[in-house]
Amino acid sequence: MATYVMSDIHGCFDEFQEMLARISLSGNDRLVLAGDYIDRGPKSREMLEWLEECPDNIIPIRGNHDIEFAEYVRLMQQIDESCGLMTDAVSNEDTRVLLETLQYLIRLRAGISFEYFDYYGTVTDLIMNRGTTLEELARWAHMLEGLPLFERFECSGRDCAVAHAGFCDEGALKKSKYSRLDDFCIYAREEVLDIGGMEHGMVIFGHTPTIIGDSAYFNSGRVFNYHDSKKDCVFINIDCGCAYRRAYPSANLACLRADDGEVLYLYD
Numbered sequence: 001m002a003t004y005v006m007s008d009i010h011g012c013f014d015e016f017q018e019m020l021a022r023i024s025l026s027g028n029d030r031l032v033l034a035g036d037y038i039d040r041g042p043k044s045r046e047m048l049e050w051l052e053e054c055p056d057n058i059i060p061i062r063g064n065h066d067i068e069f070a071e072y073v074r075l076m077q078q079i080d081e082s083c084g085l086m087t088d089a090v091s092n093e094d095t096r097v098l099l100e101t102l103q104y105l106i107r108l109r110a111g112i113s114f115e116y117f118d119y120y121g122t123v124t125d126l127i128m129n130r131g132t133t134l135e136e137l138a139r140w141a142h143m144l145e146g147l148p149l150f151e152r153f154e155c156s157g158r159d160c161a162v163a164h165a166g167f168c169d170e171g172a173l174k175k176s177k178y179s180r181l182d183d184f185c186i187y188a189r190e191e192v193l194d195i196g197g198m199e200h201g202m203v204i205f206g207h208t209p210t211i212i213g214d215s216a217y218f219n220s221g222r223v224f225n226y227h228d229s230k231k232d233c234v235f236i237n238i239d240c241g242c243a244y245r246r247a248y249p250s251a252n253l254a255c256l257r258a259d260d261g262e263v264l265y266l267y268d
């Protein structure tokens with residue numbers, strides 16, 4: 001039995017499927033997905049549909065894009081109610097009207113701060129180009145809101161945590177700018193290396209792609225690995241920026257086997 005970890009698929013559904021085929025995950029293996037399933041790449045819908053149906057040995061956890069998507073859907077539902085639109089949730093036509101109403105309110109700056117609504121255009125694309133209904137959006141929002149923030153397990157003698165952006169002990173959280181562990185797990189950047197981790201631990205995360213030149217995690221689209229000898233904690237950033245491949249040819253999709261640290265890359 002092996003435990004694999006992937007992160008930041010960001011709508012790169014075909015690449016994800018190809019990696020799944022390559023590792024030929026058996027029923028005894030586990031695959032932990034460290035969040036950010038949607039946005040940027042072309043196939044958010046396929047990714048969401050796959051997540052809904054995925055078997056029990058797949059453990060998806062929550063990323064910032066996933067929770068923000070759910071918030072956009074909740075905002076649409078609020079507008080539906082407060083404007084008395086009576087949207088037929090199974091009608092794409094009605095869902096379009098609801099979206100257009102919300103977009104109109106945003107242009108009017110009608111009292112609510114909406115400016116980041118659908119920042120990546122995924123909700124709009126799903127509705128306008130992929131026939132998506134409010135019912136489907138609400139179902140996906142519910143699913144994403146229910147995902148855990150981290151997965152913790154014992155791995156080759158280490159206390160291992162997989163979380164979207166990083167992980168830290170409750171005690172160390174006070175030293176960060178985040179008041180809740182939830183936010184640290186989803187949004188933290190470079191503070192993960194200073195504040196995060198645990199004694200004899202291993203933190204596997206994504207969120208900051210290793211293709212970004214000025215980041216502490218830069219590693220030319222390869223997995224970033226760091227051992228903090230004081231804490232004896234290993235930090236592994238597996239977000240190799242797959243969804244950025246057009247702009248960054250070194251971007252990649254990585255799959256880590258946590259048991260022995262072996263990394264499989266989609267592109268050589």
Ligand SMILES: [Mn+2]
Pocket residue numbers: 036063064065164206207208
């Ligand atoms: Mn992220």
